[in-house]
Amino acid sequence: MSELIEKAKLLKKASYEMAMLTEEEKNQGLEQIAAALSANVDFILQENSKDMEAGAAAGFAPPLLDRLKLTEERVRQMADGVRQLIHLKDPVGETTEQWTLENGLAIQTIRVPLGVVGMVYEARPNVTVDAAALCLKAGNAVLLRGSSSAARSNIALVSVMKAALEDSPIPEQALQLLEDTSRETASEMFRLNEYLDMLIPRGGAGLIQTVIQQATVPVLETGVGNCHVYIDESAKKDMAIAIAENAKLHRPSVCNAAESLLIHKDWPHREELLRSLHEKDVELRGSDDLVQKFSFIQKAEEADWGTEYLAPILAVKTVADVKEAVAHIQTYGTKHSEAIVSETPQHVQTFFRAIDAAVLYHNASTRFTDGEQFGYGAEIGISTQKLHARGPMGLRAITTVKSIVEGNGQIRK
Known part of the structure; x- marks a missing residue:
């Protein structure tokens, strides 16, 4: 029996036990996971250093190495994220609707677990803990x-978490890592309808599209982030500069970082912003008018407008008005996170109504598109699709509903 099938069978059986646990029992298991992560930082970092050494030897780009790297602080943050989930209300058992029919049947829909979730992701070890918790x-x-x-x-992370669950109400078999990372086994996993109830891919466009195209198991799609910041003519200087720089530079290697900057042609502080970005070592690739005016801006190719750089590179363009900004985003955006910096309510409303994205911002950085920032605790991904869940996905996004019908002898005539 293959590793995949063996672990899938264990998970299916464990899912029935998971559905019966109380909130207190699940929280107990999570507390033990958080404590174990904190107690095993040295071991986790030791194993992570081996991945980092191998990645450096293989020539991984700096953004990929940053996503791969664990530090003592990042491990502590993962443990803290688990503890935050303990304090969030368990959605399982929550009544979402209830009503009574004329025939006396009482109907309610309640939240229940999905069952067995398959998580497919790249490079980022923190996802291992976030998704598990x-x-x-x-x-x-x-x-x-x-x-x-x-x-x-x-x-290393899964071994620490599974050891923590051995003496907890959560069955240790409910958490499994597929150590075989071959493409053949991944393809088999994508079609494992007998055991998996949902697949969630999290990573680059190539991974996500591969899962969508190959899977027969239902997919909860997470999206690539080609995020934009549009600075309107009325934008306040200090606010606009701070938002643009934060959206690009706070952590360039993540999906909610800005990849394109659109600036109204009459905004008077354009030069100051662009020079500030350049001085902060952002590589700027711009429209023709900007290339002619600023020697430090390279000419943008067509591909630049649609690229998720995940690096300190920014596509910049001058636009005539909010409608041109909207048209550009509609053409190149990935329906992830888009921001407008403006003091003109009508322009903000135009932006909000016209842009189709999971999260829209007015006078705020795109970097807030995050489960923890939204108050969901850790997130399992950011959905850019429109069915089931959209935006940062917390606990409710990985539940479904079932209907409970209470009668007193009714039969259908």
Whole structure:
């Protein structure tokens, strides 16, 4: 029996046990996971360093190495994220609707776990903990399939978490890591309808499209982030500069970082902003008018407008008005996060009504598109699709509903 099938069978059985746990029992298991992560920082960092060394030797780009890297602070943050979930209300058992029919039948819909969730992701070991904790809190069993680049880190993290669950109400078998990272096994996982109830891919466009195209298991799609900041003519200087720089530079290697900057042609502080970005070592690729005016701006190619750089590179363009900004975003955006900096309410409303994206911002950085920032605790991903869940996905996004019908002898005539 293959590793995949063996672990899938264990997960299916464990999912039935998970559905019966109380909130207090799940929280107990999560507290033990958080404590174990904090107590095993040295071991986790030791294993992560092996992945980092292998990645550097393989020539990984700096943004990828940043996503792969764990530090003492990042491990502590993962443990804190698990503890935050403990304080969030368990959605399982929540009544979403209830009504009584004329025939006396009382109907209610309640939230229940999805069952077995398959998580497919790249490079980022923090996702291992976030996905595991979220799935377990929502009553799901979870199969984790990370990338080979983070194999040692993921094995270390899962071994620590599984050891923590051995003496907890959560069955240790409800958490499994697929250590075989071959494409053949991944393709088999994508079609494992007998055991998996949902697949969630999290990573670059190539991974996400591969899962969508190959999977027969239902997919909860997360999206690539080609995010924009549009600075309107009425934008306040200091606010606009701060938002643009934060959206690009706070952490360039993540999906909610800005990749394109659109500036109204009559905004008077354009030069100051562009020079500030350049001085902060942002590589600027711009429209023709900007290239002619500023020697430090390279000419943007067509591909630049649609690229998720995940690096200190920014596409910049001058636009005539909010309608041109909207048209540009409609053409090149990925329906992730888009921001407008403006003091003109009509322009803000135009932007909000016309842009189709999971999260829209007025006078704020796109970097807030995050489960923890939204108050969801850890997130399992950011959905840019329109069905089931959209935006940062917390606990409710990995539950479904079932209907309970109470009668007193009714039969259909």
